[in-house]
Structure formats: structure tokens, C-alpha cells
Amino acid sequence: MLPGSLFLDHRQTLQQVSFCVHPGEWVVLLGANGSGKSTLARLANGLLLPNEGEVVADGISSWQHDRLLELRKRVGLVSHDADNQIVSTTVFDEVAFGPQNLGWEPERIYAAVRGALAQVGLAGDEFEKRDPNSLSGGEKQRVVIAALMAMEPGYLVLDEPTAMLDPVARSQVLRSIALAKQAGHGILQITHLLKEASFADRVLVLHNGKLVYDGAPEGILGNQAALTAYGLAARPHKKVPLAAAALDSAAAFDSAAAPRLSLNKVSFAYPDTVSCKPALENIDLTLAGGECLLLVGPSGSGKSTLLTLAAGLMQPTEGEVLLKGSPPKPGQVGLVFQQPETQLFAQTLCEDILFGPKNLGFALSEHGNTEKALIDKVLNAVGLEPGRFKHRSPFSLSGGEARRAAIATILALQTDFLLLDEPTAGLDARGRAFVYELVQDLIAAGKGIIIATHNPELFASLATSKREL
Amino acid sequence: MAIPLPFGNYLARDTPIHRIDARIKLLLLAVYVFAIFACSTWAGLLALLLVLIVLFAVAHIPPRRALRGLKPILFILLFTFIANAFTFSTINLSETIPLLGSFGIRPSGVVKGLYFALRISMLVLVTALLTYTTSVVSLTDATTKLLSPLRALRVPVEDIAMVFTIALRFIPLTVSEAEKLVVAQSARGARFNQGGPLARIKAWIPVMIPLFVNLFRRADHLAQAMESRCYVGKGRTLLAHTHLVARDAAWAIGGSVLLVAVGLLL
Numbered sequence: 001m002l003p004g005s006l007f008l009d010h011r012q013t014l015q016q017v018s019f020c021v022h023p024g025e026w027v028v029l030l031g032a033n034g035s036g037k038s039t040l041a042r043l044a045n046g047l048l049l050p051n052e053g054e055v056v057a058d059g060i061s062s063w064q065h066d067r068l069l070e071l072r073k074r075v076g077l078v079s080h081d082a083d084n085q086i087v088s089t090t091v092f093d094e095v096a097f098g099p100q101n102l103g104w105e106p107e108r109i110y111a112a113v114r115g116a117l118a119q120v121g122l123a124g125d126e127f128e129k130r131d132p133n134s135l136s137g138g139e140k141q142r143v144v145i146a147a148l149m150a151m152e153p154g155y156l157v158l159d160e161p162t163a164m165l166d167p168v169a170r171s172q173v174l175r176s177i178a179l180a181k182q183a184g185h186g187i188l189q190i191t192h193l194l195k196e197a198s199f200a201d202r203v204l205v206l207h208n209g210k211l212v213y214d215g216a217p218e219g220i221l222g223n224q225a226a227l228t229a230y231g232l233a234a235r236p237h238k239k240v241p242l243a244a245a246a247l248d249s250a251a252a253f254d255s256a257a258a259p260r261l262s263l264n265k266v267s268f269a270y271p272d273t274v275s276c277k278p279a280l281e282n283i284d285l286t287l288a289g290g291e292c293l294l295l296v297g298p299s300g301s302g303k304s305t306l307l308t309l310a311a312g313l314m315q316p317t318e319g320e321v322l323l324k325g326s327p328p329k330p331g332q333v334g335l336v337f338q339q340p341e342t343q344l345f346a347q348t349l350c351e352d353i354l355f356g357p358k359n360l361g362f363a364l365s366e367h368g369n370t371e372k373a374l375i376d377k378v379l380n381a382v383g384l385e386p387g388r389f390k391h392r393s394p395f396s397l398s399g400g401e402a403r404r405a406a407i408a409t410i411l412a413l414q415t416d417f418l419l420l421d422e423p424t425a426g427l428d429a430r431g432r433a434f435v436y437e438l439v440q441d442l443i444a445a446g447k448g449i450i451i452a453t454h455n456p457e458l459f460a461s462l463a464t465s466k467r468e469l
Numbered sequence: 470m471a472i473p474l475p476f477g478n479y480l481a482r483d484t485p486i487h488r489i490d491a492r493i494k495l496l497l498l499a500v501y502v503f504a505i506f507a508c509s510t511w512a513g514l515l516a517l518l519l520v521l522i523v524l525f526a527v528a529h530i531p532p533r534r535a536l537r538g539l540k541p542i543l544f545i546l547l548f549t550f551i552a553n554a555f556t557f558s559t560i561n562l563s564e565t566i567p568l569l570g571s572f573g574i575r576p577s578g579v580v581k582g583l584y585f586a587l588r589i590s591m592l593v594l595v596t597a598l599l600t601y602t603t604s605v606v607s608l609t610d611a612t613t614k615l616l617s618p619l620r621a622l623r624v625p626v627e628d629i630a631m632v633f634t635i636a637l638r639f640i641p642l643t644v645s646e647a648e649k650l651v652v653a654q655s656a657r658g659a660r661f662n663q664g665g666p667l668a669r670i671k672a673w674i675p676v677m678i679p680l681f682v683n684l685f686r687r688a689d690h691l692a693q694a695m696e697s698r699c700y701v702g703k704g705r706t707l708l709a710h711t712h713l714v715a716r717d718a719a720w721a722i723g724g725s726v727l728l729v730a731v732g733l734l735l
Binding site for chain 2: 042045046047069072073076077079081083084085086087088089090093096097098099100101102103104105106109132133147148151308311313314330331334335337340342343344345346355356357358359360395409410413
């Protein structure tokens with residue numbers, strides 16, 4: 001389907017990539033962040049046009065400019081963030097949007113909408129009237145898939161459709177994809193999750209813009225060396241804790257003054273919610289320095305709420321949160337939110353890193369060594385070379401770099417406790433390995449860590465306890 | 470921190486008022502406003518007030534909720550009343566009860582002030598009744614349909630409707646994003662209600678910059694999603710979600726006749 005290459009930024013994003021997806025076939029394309037996956041997805045749908053080569057869907061070539069809409073209709077495109085793809089204010093209107101654009105007769109549109117929603121398992125009069133903003137992440141993504149199916153495409157290209165979802169929603173979306181395949185659609189699913197490749201009929205691997213594998217899943221999934229070389233697997237570097245560091249932290253945290261973060265019988269209900277059901281009920285937990293707690297549970301189970309309470313950013317409706325015996329003030333417990341890179345704002349990384357410490361009135365001498373030392377320390381901790389990065393604009397960073405930089409801005413608060421909300425969401429194997437190593441370092445430095453995650457297996461060897469919400 | 474939304478008044482109920490087609494409700498709103506201005510007597514105004522009270526009761530809107538809409542215009546109401554009731558004028562002295570020098574209170578002005586204040590209140594209340602009983606989605610739909618004759622004048626009615634729809638979808642998302650950013654920057658020690666006006670404005674920079682950057686990114690992605698689903702802005706099928714039924718016609722005719730009669734006769 002896709003022999004082509006695209007010239008972008010004076011380098012070939014894709015080079016001589018050729019492959020074919022057949023109707024009724026489920027093809028998974030694996031590639032690390034920055035391998036050219038998303039570019040390929042947009043080429044396949046005719047949103048981008050190749051500089052050389054062509055995309056052909058059922059005989060319609062991307063060079064036939066007058067048939068571009070036909071190409072886009074044949075090849076439906078789903079991207080990872082459902083919120084940015086939903087146009088309408090009701091589920092019905094959303095699914096009808098594509099067919100309306102195609103100028104179909106109303107009767108045909110009604111039938112197509114009903115049929116498509118049934119295909120992803122979301123049929124029903126009530127559901128059709130819902131506001132997309134009120135849907136869960138998994139439901140939104142399935143509505144997006146239904147919206148494409150309603151246009152009767154031949155092929156679906158899905159760009160990391162499950163990247164933002166919890167395991168339950170993830171399997172529902174995968175089931176919807178399987179149904180689309182059964183209905184005879186050709187599927188091209190793009191992902192960096194090896195697990196999802198095992199469902200495929202065929203696996204493609206994209207590495208630095210080149211297609212390096214095209215074959216059965218078994219041929220690549222067992223080949224650890226190849227996976228590592230393509231950035232699809234990365235074994236975190238397991239460090240033996242330095243004896244001195246271990247002694248140091250043990251000495252510091254054995255004493256009675258050891259910092260402790262505890263939640264005592266904490267309940268929390270959001271004001272103004274229709275249901276009076278509290279988001280959290282009667283939570284007890286204690287964390288000491290050097291410990292790591294994993295917080296698991298489906299989306300909406302209150303993980304983020306718990307972290308926000310523990311950081312002292314909201315007050316519990318009942319019970320109390322205590323840091324070293326008194327309620328934490330904002331900034332006394334480090335909290336790395338989901339997708340923290342969306343909170344960077346300053347002109348340079350330096351300023352962004354110093355934003356927190358300055359707000360909290362840390363004694364940092366201007367232009368002095370302390371300021372520079374802090375910036376160097378936190379940038380080194382997240383693996384960004386200070387000399388190269390500290391004067392860069394946070395908006396010029398790649399996705400993975402921005403995530404690291406955002407974590408550095410929280411490390412700069414130098415708190416005893418660090419709470420991480422889905423720190424690996426959207427990161428590829430190397431990014432996940434980085435987070436693992438960072439957590440390992442922080443624990444070794446005597447910090448107490450809470451990680452809310454859909455991927456507890458990754459941190460299993462570091463965790464001292466696990467809590468299900 | 471909760472950021473209030475400019476809309477979201479809609480109270481989902483199943484009452485005869487809620488069931489009227491939004492187009493008819495917009496029409497009746499216009500007729501009611503006409504009636505308020507057409508009538509010039511207390512009898513007429515009170516009759517229209519009675520109609521409004523009955524409609525609020527039928528729609529099951531609690532009185533306190535109904536009156537909440539008047540809060541933002543309290544100052545205007547007070548000003549209207551005072552401007553009419555008190556006078557500095559030296560003409561018609563017989564009508565004025567002097568208070569201090571030429572400053573005095575006029576009994577006829579008090580009545581007139583009350584009349585105008587009531588009139589403004591009723592304008593606000595009847596609009597509130599519409600938003601309490603009609604979802605924003607049906608209102609946009611209705612507005613688009615009522616505007617559709619303008620298509621003949623080359624007004625891009627569909628584009629305007631699309632802009633409204635996208636705004637409706639993204640305003641709540643943007644508000645929740647702003648709320649998240651406020652919490653996230655508080656976690657980094659940002660304070661939003663401290664210091665003078667300038668400090669307060671400055672405190673919002675770490676919220677506003679990422680908010681706008683994210684919005685532009687969103688807009689970009691949304692445009693791609695629309696394009697990839699063949700949106701070109703023209704040649705779209707328009708779907709009629711609602712069809713006018715006999716009941717709507719009855720409301721339109723009955724309501725208009727009653728209101729116009731009250732407005733013109735009383």
C-alpha cells in the first residue's frame with residue numbers, strides 16, 4: 001500500500017518504505033518514538049503526500065489529487081488522543097459527521113450510524129444522545145472508530161489508539177478493532193507496545209524511517225537483540241545500590257525524625273457532582289523515605305485524586321493527610337502530573353526549573369553557584385545534559401525530552417516524597433526504562449515514592465507495596 | 470479551583486415546556502419581548518408576569534433558581550429605579566417631595582421606576598426560562614435552522630454552525646485543562662490570589678501560556694481529524710434531528726396570539 005518517502009526537515013523521515021495491507025488483515029507496525037510512525041499514518045490517509053512513491057488504496061493513488069477525498073474515505077485514520085478528534089456535541093452527530101461530509105442521503109446516514117455504533121458495541125438511543133465530554137477514554141476512542149466505520153472505509157489506520165487507556169479500556173478497543181477486521185476491513189495498527197503485536201496477522205517494524213521487518217509476529221517478538229536494537233525493548237539498567245549511599249540513607253531514615261507521609265481515614269467527594277458517591281472513601285496509608293508504593297486501579301478509581309490530596313493541593317472531606325506530623329502545604333510534596341510536559345511554560349528550561357524553588361522561597365543566590373548547581377543536578381538526574389539543554393525552550397523539546405524536563409522541574413523542589421501519576425504513559429521502551437531507572441535512583445537517595453500506573457509490572461521489582469483502588 | 474462556565478444553566482427535566490421545539494421557544498421568546506414593550510399599562514405587565522410565573526411553575530424551575538438570574542443585574546435594576554424615583558429638577562415642583570434643596574423624590578417616578586425595573590427583570594427571567602429548559606445543543610441547532618434562509622444571501626450558515634459546535638465541545642475541555650494547570654502550578658508553589666493586581670495577573674502566566682500552546686496544538690489535530698474525514702465545508706448533508714409536531718404548532722399559534730393580545734390590548 002505504501003511505497004514512498006517523505007522529505008521533511010532536510011532529512012528523510014521515511015525512506016523507501018513499501019508494504020501492503022490486505023482486506024481482512026490485521027497488520028501491526030512497531031516503532032520507537034521518532035521512528036516516523038505518525039508520519040506514515042498521515043501518509044496512508046492522504047493527509048500528507050509523499051515526495052516520492054505513492055500510496056494506493058483500492059486503485060486510488062495519492063497522486064490523483066481530484067480523488068484525494070476518496071482516498072481519505074477509503075483509509076480511516078484514528079490517532080491516540082480521542083479528545084482531539086471528536087468534533088460534535090453528541091455521539092450521534094459525531095458518528096454522522098463523516099457520512100454527512102460525504103453528502104449521503106439522510107436514511108443512509110441513519111443506518112450507517114446505527115450500524116457502526118453496534119459494531120463497536122455502543123448501540124442505544126440513550127448513548128447516541130450523550131455528550132462526548134461525558135464519556136470515558138475507552139468509550140471516546142470506540143466512538144472515534146465507529147465514526148470512521150460509518151464512512152464504510154476499506155482500511156483503518158490506528159496511530160497508537162490505546163496509548164492513553166487503562167487495561168480494561170485497552171482490551172475493549174482491541175476487541176472493536178478485531179470486529180472491524182472480521183467485517184473485512186484491512187487494519188494497520190501503529191504501536192510501540194509489543195503486547196499488542198501478538199494479536200496481529202503480520203508485524204512491520206519501522207526503525208529510523210526504514211522498514212526493517214515485515215513478517216509473522218513470532219519472527220520478531222522473540223528476538224530480544226533485534227527488538228533492543230530497534231528501540232522496542234530496553235532492559236532497565238539495574239544498579240547495585242552503592243553501599244555508602246545505602247548506609248547514608250539508612251542512617252538518615254532510621255531515626256525517629258524519619259519523614260513520613262500518611263493518609264489517615266481519608267475520604268474525598270468532589271463538590272457539585274450529581275452522584276454523591278465520594279471519589280475516595282476511608283483510605284489509610286503510610287509511606288516512609290526509601291519506600292515505593294504502586295497505586296493501581298482503572299481510570300476514574302481515584303488514583304489522581306489520592307495523589308492530589310497527598311500533595312496537599314486539595315483538602316480531604318474527612319480524615320487527614322500528614323507530612324512529618326502536619327498537613328503538607330503545596331510544594332512540600334513533589335507531584336508529577338499525567339503528561340507533565342504540558343505544564344512547561346517558560347522561555348528557557350532554566351527558568352522553568354527555578355519557577356518552583358523561587359515560588360517556595362528557597363534560598364538561592366542569584367547568579368550564584370547554588371542556582372546553577374540545582375539546575376545541573378536535576379537535569380543530570382533526568383539524563384538531560386545541562387550544557388545542551390538548560391538554555392533551550394521547553395517547547396523545542398521532543399516528547400520524551402519534554403517529559404524528562406517536566407520531571408526535573410518537580411525534582412527541583414527537593415522534596416522528601418515524590419508522587420508520579422502515570423509517568424510512562426505514551427513513552428516507548430527506552431522512555432519507560434528511563435523512568436524505571438529514575439525511580440530506582442530516587443529510592444536509593446531515600447525518597448518516598450508513590451506511582452499511580454496502569455503498568456505495575458514495570459515497577460514490580462522496585463515496589464515495597466501495592467494498593468488497589 | 471472551579472472556574473464558572475458562562476452556560477450550563479440547563480436543567481434536564483421532562484416537562485411540556487422542555488418538550489417544545491427550540492425554534493418555537495425562540496419564536497415565543499421574541500413575541501414575549503415584543504409584548505413587554507408593546508404593553509404600556511400595569512395591568513398588561515402584570516398579566517405577562519403571571520404568564521411567566523405559570524410557565525416557570527410548569528417547567529418545574531424552583532423560584533430561587535429562577536431568581537438567581539437577576540443577581541448580575543441588581544445594580545442596573547437599582548439604578549433604573551433610583552434614576553426614575555429621585556429628581557434634581559425644579560420643574561413640576563408640586564409633584565416633588567423635596568428632600569434637600571432641589572433634590573427630591575417623585576411619587577410618580579417611584580411608580581415609573583418600579584415599572585421599568587420589573588420590565589427589565591422580566592426580560593432577563595424569560596431568557597433564563599429558555600436556557601433552563603433548552604439544552605445548548607438544541608439551541609445551536611435551532612439558531613442554525615432559523616438562520617438558514619440567510620443562505621440565500623450567501624451567509625455561510627453551516628460554517629457558523631460548525632464554529633458554534635466546536636466551541637461548545639471545546640469550552641468545557643479547555644476549562645478543565647485550565648483547572649488542571651492551576652493545580653499543577655500550585656504544586657510548584659504558584660499562588661493565584663496573593664499580592665496586587667499586577668502580581669495576580671503575572672501569576673496566571675504559567676497557566677495561560679501552556680493553555681494556549683495546548684489549544685493551538687489541539688486545533689491543529691482537530692483540523693487534521695476533520696480533513697481526514699473528508700470535511701471540506703460544503704456539500705454536507707444536513708440532518709433534521711427534530712420535526713415540528715402539532716403540539717409545537719399549537720404552542721406557537723396559541724402563545725403568540727395570547728401574548729400579542731395582552732401586549733396590544735392591555
